Amino acid sequence: MNHMTSQFKSTDKVNTFDKIIxxxxxxxxxxxxRNYFGIECAYPMDWWITPFQALEKLLENRFHDLFNINNLEVSEDLLTVRDKYYNLLYHHDFKKTEDDKIIEDCIEQQIPLLKQKYTMLVERFFKDPENKRVLFIRNRDGNIPHLDPDTTPMDRTGIPLNSCTLSWRNCSLILK
Known part of the structure; x- marks a missing residue:
C-alpha cells in the first residue's frame, strides 16, 4: 500500500498530482x-451521496444554499437526510441514535455548525486546485434509495451528454 500525503507520484510526469479530490x-x-493514499484533507462531497445531476448542479451553483432547512427532509426510515433542491443525501452529517437513525427533532439546531463547516470545505474545494495538478475522481452512480432517479442523459458508453466545466489556473474539470 502506498501512503503518500503531499504528492501522488508515478514514474512519469503525466501521472503526478499534488491533490486528489x-x-x-x-x-x-x-x-x-484516504485508505490508499493516507489523505486526511476533507472536501464537500466526501461523505454525501451525490448523483451526477446533483454534482452538476452543485458545481454550477458553486454549492450555494447548502443545508437550507426548507429543502431538507428526513427519510421515512430515518436513515438519511435528503436535500430536495440538489437531490443529494447528507448521509453522515446529522446526529444519529445508537441504531443509526437520524434524530429528527434536533435537525434545525445542527444547521449553523454544518453551514460553517461546509463553507470552509467549499472554499478549500475551489482554492486547493489553484496552481496545482489535481486528480478529480468520481465513482459510479447507481440506483440510490431515497433519491429521485438521475435523469442525466448518457451516451452509449455511460458518459453524460451535457457538460459542466470548472477552470482553475492550471487545472480544468470538464464533465461531459
Whole structure:
C-alpha cells in the first residue's frame, strides 16, 4: 500500500498530482482515497451521496444554499437526510441514535455548525486546485434509495451528454 500525503507520484510526469479530490458519488470513494493514499484533507462531497445531476448542479451553483432547512427532509426510515433542491443525501452529517437513525427533532439546531463547516470545505474545494495538478475522481452512480432517479442523459458508453466545466489556473474539470 502506498501512503503518500503531499504528492501522488508515478514514474512519469503525466501521472503526478499534488491533490486528489473526490467528486462523489458516495463515501466509498473517499474512504478508498484516504485508505490508499493516507489523505486526511476533507472536501464537500466526501461523505454525501451525490448523483451526477446533483454534482452538476452543485458545481454550477458553486454549492450555494447548502443545508437550507426548507429543502431538507428526513427519510421515512430515518436513515438519511435528503436535500430536495440538489437531490443529494447528507448521509453522515446529522446526529444519529445508537441504531443509526437520524434524530429528527434536533435537525434545525445542527444547521449553523454544518453551514460553517461546509463553507470552509467549499472554499478549500475551489482554492486547493489553484496552481496545482489535481486528480478529480468520481465513482459510479447507481440506483440510490431515497433519491429521485438521475435523469442525466448518457451516451452509449455511460458518459453524460451535457457538460459542466470548472477552470482553475492550471487545472480544468470538464464533465461531459
Amino acid at each position: 473526490s467528486l462523489g458519488c458516495n463515501c466509498e470513494l473517499t474512504w478508498n482515497i
